[in-house]
C-alpha cells in the first residue's frame with residue numbers, strides 16, 4: 001500500500017469516527033467550555049495581547065468570508081430561537097406578576113390611607129378588600145372617576161400625595177350613599 005492511499009484511508013476512518021461520535025464530542029466541548037469559561041476567556045485575552053496578529057487574521061477572515069459569517073449567524077439565531085422565545089415568555093410572566101403585585105400594593109396603601117389607617121370601610125368597618133373602593137366624598141365622583149380611571153385612581157391618588165375629599169367605602173355603603181343622594185334630589 002502506498003503512502004498516499006494509507007493517508008486517505010486514515011482520513012476516511014477519522015471522518016467516520018468523528019461522525020459517529022459527533023454529538024458526544026460536541027457535548028463534551030460544551031461542558032468543558034462552561035466549566036472552564038473564566039480560564040478560557042482569560043487565556044484568549046492573553047493570546048490576543050501577546051499575538052495581535054491572531055485578531056488581525058480573524059478580522060480579515062470575517063471580512064473576506066462575509067457570506068459564511070452571515071450564514072453562521074443566521075444558523076445560530078435559528079438554533080436558539082426556541083430558547084429565546086422561552087426566555088422572553090418567562091421574563092414577561094415575571095414582569096406581569098411584578099406589575100400586578102405593585103398595583104395591588106398601591107391599592108392597599110390607598111385604601112388604608114382613606115380608611116383612616118385601616119383596610120376597612122369608614123362607615124361600617126367591612127374589611128374585605130374585594131368589596132372596598134374609593135369614594136369621592138362630595139360627589140362629582142363618577143365623571144372624575146371616569147377621567148381618572150384610565151390612569152388608575154389608586155395610582156393617581158398616591159402620586160398626588162393623597163389629596164383630601166376621598167374615603168374608603170364598601171360596595172354596600174357606596175350603594176346606600178348613591179341611593180340617598182338620588183332620593184334627596186327627588
Ligand SMILES: [Zn+2]
Nearest residue numbers: 121124170173
Ligand atoms: Zn361599609
